[in-house]
Amino acid sequence: MSSQRWRAALPAILMGVGLLAAWELTVRRFEIPSYIVPGPVAIGKALVVDWPLLSGSLLATLRLTLFALLFATVGGLLAAIVFSESRFIERTLFPYAVILQVTPSVAIAPLIIIWVNNTAAALVLCATFVAFFPILSATVAGLKSADHNLTELFELHRARRWQTLLYLKLPAALPYFLSGLRISGGLALVGAVVAEFVAGSGGHGSGLAYRILDAGYQLQFPRLFAALVLISVIGVAMHFLTSFISYLCLRSWHESTLVRER
């Protein structure tokens, strides 16, 4: 990072340090017991002491989130292409897709856990379900967004259907797809946490949400907060990952990446 970027980030860093310090001081000054609110130092200690346990959970939740995002991306993209290529299929299926989308996934999660025997598969299915729809609806909208005159130009040159899809519709849908991806990246994590809460299965390979439940039962609040911090870390990582993918795809041509000098 250049010194200029450090300077730009400085207020946010100072703000964070200040808040943590105030938190720690408040906890010490009023002698708040750690089973109500642990201070940052206690949480940091828990992160170190419980790292063998937490790191396994971190990996489990991270893996679950990434797989869910991957399946949601592939599935959403394929479904969107099928919808845009066949008006009939779209008219038949889209209303049901909307019903599924507006049904809170938290309500469906217990059913999936019951119906699917393999816990790992059930978790991925749950989280995928939550992350799927933003990609589907954004890509469907994007595939329809191609410029009318360009569409006519393709017609004029007697383009085949696959050519129009590959050279016109998919590139035109890319910015839409990517904003769907950014939303789904966050939702995949939400889905993963919800699925883990509902499944609630123990063992060494279980995720951060289970650690939160477990630490709560045992009144191990510093560990609970440590698990929470790690979930936030995954969330931030997903945000940067999807934003970076988006930047890589759009930087050369899209208006949103244009930097104007003033």
Add this chain to the structure above:
Amino acid sequence: MTTFANIRGLGKHFADGTVALADLNLVIAHGSFVSLLGPSGCGKSTLLRILAGLARPSSGTIEFSQGAAGRTDAPPSVGFVFQEPTLMPWATVTQNVALPLRLARIPRDRASQMLHTALASVGLADFGTAYPRQLSGGMKMRVSIARAIVMRPTILLLDEPFAALDELTRLNLNQDLLQLWARDRFTTVFVTHSVSEAVYLSQKVFVMAPRPGRVTGDYSIDIPAAQRTEELRTSIVFNEYQREIAQHLRAGAPA
């Protein structure tokens, strides 16, 4: 002079009852530069779209002397320039111009040769790797023209291509278009609402009137290609043509 397209009794109405064209007759000579001139709503763009095969006439016929695949009712290979540059923003200048070659799956060697010719003929040889957002309006229009001529079409159709550009850019592009036409002699149909642009470019100007869209007059512009330079714009001949056609347009327009 051989006929390129013979349009007889052409009519077009839309579902909402608008009559865009009614009993329109005109002949386009092979290799000629023709302008369709008229106020908005006179159906000139509709006629252009029918010529391109993008819209169907409601009545009447168009006969092409060299139609596609031996047919006389379908247009031969067409180059089309829209009012906006209509470029793919995600593709470079080269990729945009190469689009028709790619769609027709022209073999690589021949395609790259045709591509270079087209880019060079509009002065874009050095801008191949630029993206549309980096180009000015005039440059984007050059890309659009290069794309229209890259397949060496037998007919080039332009729908008010320079209407949104500034005066100086428009004059330059007029000149470039004339040079292209003088070199390749594709039959060109140019839609415009500018009298001076029509006179400057065309061998033949068809004046159209609205409600319903029809041709009310045609003017042959007998100015040799060699004399169509910037000096022409201030000459007496040029102004005579302009005055005559503008008068005709005014007479046809209800105030």
